[in-house]
Amino acid sequence: MMRIEQLVELRATLRECPRPLGLVPTMGNLHAGHVELARRARETSATVVTTIFVNPTQFGPNEDFDRYPRTLERDEEALASVGTDIVFAPSVDEVYPDGRDTPTRVSVDALADTLCGLDRPGHFDGVATVVTKLFNIVQPELAFFGEKDWQQLTIIRRLAYDLDVPLEIIGVPTVRADDGLALSSRNQYLSEEERARAPKLYQTIEAIRIGLAAGRRDFDSLIARGASELADAGFDVDYVAIRDARTLAEASPETHEFRILAAAQLGGARLIDNVGHRAG
Numbered sequence: 001m002m003r004i005e006q007l008v009e010l011r012a013t014l015r016e017c018p019r020p021l022g023l024v025p026t027m028g029n030l031h032a033g034h035v036e037l038a039r040r041a042r043e044t045s046a047t048v049v050t051t052i053f054v055n056p057t058q059f060g061p062n063e064d065f066d067r068y069p070r071t072l073e074r075d076e077e078a079l080a081s082v083g084t085d086i087v088f089a090p091s092v093d094e095v096y097p098d099g100r101d102t103p104t105r106v107s108v109d110a111l112a113d114t115l116c117g118l119d120r121p122g123h124f125d126g127v128a129t130v131v132t133k134l135f136n137i138v139q140p141e142l143a144f145f146g147e148k149d150w151q152q153l154t155i156i157r158r159l160a161y162d163l164d165v166p167l168e169i170i171g172v173p174t175v176r177a178d179d180g181l182a183l184s185s186r187n188q189y190l191s192e193e194e195r196a197r198a199p200k201l202y203q204t205i206e207a208i209r210i211g212l213a214a215g216r217r218d219f220d221s222l223i224a225r226g227a228s229e230l231a232d233a234g235f236d237v238d239y240v241a242i243r244d245a246r247t248l249a250e251a252s253p254e255t256h257e258f259r260i261l262a263a264a265q266l267g268g269a270r271l272i273d274n275v276g277h278r279a280g
């Protein structure tokens with residue numbers, strides 16, 4: 001496994017690499033969810049490139065960019081165990097040589113101005129722009145993203161489609177702890193007591209999924225009940241939502257493919273999660 005930090009070196013190395021090439025973009029501090037993405041990439045790609053880059057443009061001014069955990073050596077060990085070929089770990093200057101406020105931005109407004117986009121203005125423009133840059137830098141045939149960040153996955157699928165990026169996006173199901181909590185680098189901001197309460201987020205959206213599977217379509221009351229249960233458990237709720245999985249529009253009785261999504265602050269951590277339901 002090679003670590004590459006310079007763009008010119010990456011491009012030169014990739015020219016010689018066997019195809020198909022699979023890209024796994026991450027911000028590092030890897031856990032079993034990220035490793036699953038790399039493992040899936042290994043199954044289908046002759047060359048696997050995992051990127052580790054904490055992208056400043058997707059963090060708001062009061063968010064955790066400075067304290068986001070950076071653990072490159074440990075991350076490399078985890079990736080070596082599943083057989084990544086190249087770890088691309090560039091500096092901020094390497095990715096944004098003229099500064100972070102590039103005049104060109106990628107925005108997927110209709111999908112970004114909702115859910116997490118309301119609480120994190122500009123976040124998805126930062127994500128969409130850096131992911132587009134990574135697509136152009138690495139030029140993979142396959143790119144792997146987690147379903148855990150459903151809105152992000154939806155935005156990336158849409159931008160690849162709208163901008164004719166010649167690759168296939170593969171969504172990987174969320175990897176969870178035994179008690180249901182979705183693995184996330186931000187879980188380590190939870191105290192022991194908060195960590196014990198955190199699975200309530202998953203239980204809440206699961207309860208809504210079971211309601212939908214049983215035929216309920218009283219979306220507002222399902223949402224209101226979920227939100228009040230989370231508040232009772234000490235979460236500061238950003239949203240509980242039932243959406244069309246692909247368009248992220250509010251669910252209607254005609255919706256077939258639902259996504260139930262929630263975001264809430266618990267102590268020092270902002271947690272997100274989602275589950276799906278397909279009507280029969």
Ligand code: AMP
Binds near residue numbers: 026037148149
């Ligand atoms: P991040 O480092 O948080 O930007 O995440 C990098 C990639 O890993 C994204 O595509 C995430 O959706 C994915 N990911 C993060 N957590 C999980 C998880 N628990 N299960 C599956 N994929 C995940």
